[in-house]
Amino acid sequence: MAWSTRELAELTGTTVNTIRHYHRVGLLEEPDRRYNGYKQYRVRHLISLARTRRLVELGIPLARITDIDVTCPDASRELDAELRAAIEHLMRVRDDVAAVAREHAPLDTPRGFEAVARGLSAPDRAFLQVYARLAARDVLPDLLPMISAESAPLRLAFGVLPGNANExxxxxxxxxxxxxxxxxxxxxxxxxxxxxxAEARRELYNPAQQEVIARATSLRARQLSRCQFEIDEVGRGDLVDARARA
Incomplete structure (x- = not known):
């Protein structure tokens, strides 16, 4: 018995285009043709197609099908490990999507920043994207409190600051x-x-905003230095008092 391409597709629950693709990539042997040019698929083609479809259902890429030894226990163990990893990845992705939906944040929000992303301007979101992608994973948690500490009015004031803003x-x-x-x-x-x-800041923020960032950095450094000096002074005073009492 012989089947046409359409009949073979219906028989195996696939499509004519899929069968043609399998021919192109070498997963299905080309059948003989009748005098009128129509293909005639035989049982060996049916077996080959059924096998290929089953391996595809198991998640094996087409490029690996010709090389895999289906009788080898290592093949099933390797596939099982790959599937476990894929499932874990999908669960993480699902959690990320759920967090984005819960906070009504943009879909491209870096993980962990869903609660603050909605209130950020487009340049701020872009800068956060760059930082989250490039920075070490262990320093990212330090950024979230800083963003959260910025009030909405302050964020807006910075965001609308024109490039020619006065002193x-x-x-x-x-x-x-x-x-x-x-x-x-x-x-x-x-x-x-x-x-x-630094390049991202120059690209995303206007000259006035860049200067504000630099000034705030300098001011904060001076504040911290002053606080440390006062702490040191108190410590020295305590030490003098302790020696006097001794």
């Missing part, structure tokens, strides 16, 4: 950012990462 406007926003410890746009990293982030 007063620049300094006022820089003071507010430094006081809130929310200068997350100034984050840095290794030499290569720091260079990429």
């Amino acid at each position: 007063v406007a620049r300094q006022r926003i820089a003071d507010r950012i430094a006081a809130s410890d929310a200068n997350w746009r100034a984050v840095d990293g290794s030499e290569a990462v720091g260079h990429a982030l």
Whole structure:
């Protein structure tokens, strides 16, 4: 008995186009043709197609089907490990999608930042994307509190600051950012990462915003230095008092 391409497709629950594709990639032998040019598939083609479809159902890529030894126990164990990894990946993806939906955040939000992403401007979201992709995974949690510490009015004021903003406007926003410890746009990293982030800042933010970021960084550094000096002074005073009592 012989079958046409359409009949073979219906018999095996696939499509004519799929069968043609299997011919092109060498997974299905070309059958003989009748005098009128129609293909005539035989039992060997049916077996070959059924085998291929089963392996595809198990998740084996077409490129590996001709090489796999279906009788080897190692093949099934290897496939099982790959499927477990794929399932774990899909579960993580599902959790990510659920978090994005729950917070009404943009779909491309980096993992862990869903709660703050919706309130970010387009340039801020783009900068967060770059940082989350380039920075070491263990430093990302430090960024979330900084973004959260930035109030919506302050974020808006920074976002709408024009490139030709005057000195007063620049300094006022820089003071507010430094006081809130929310200068997350100034984050840095290794030499290569720091260079990429600096380029991103130049591309995403206008000159006034870039200056505000730099000023806030300098202000915060001076504040921390002053606090440390005061702590040291208190410590020295305590030490003098302790010696006097002794």
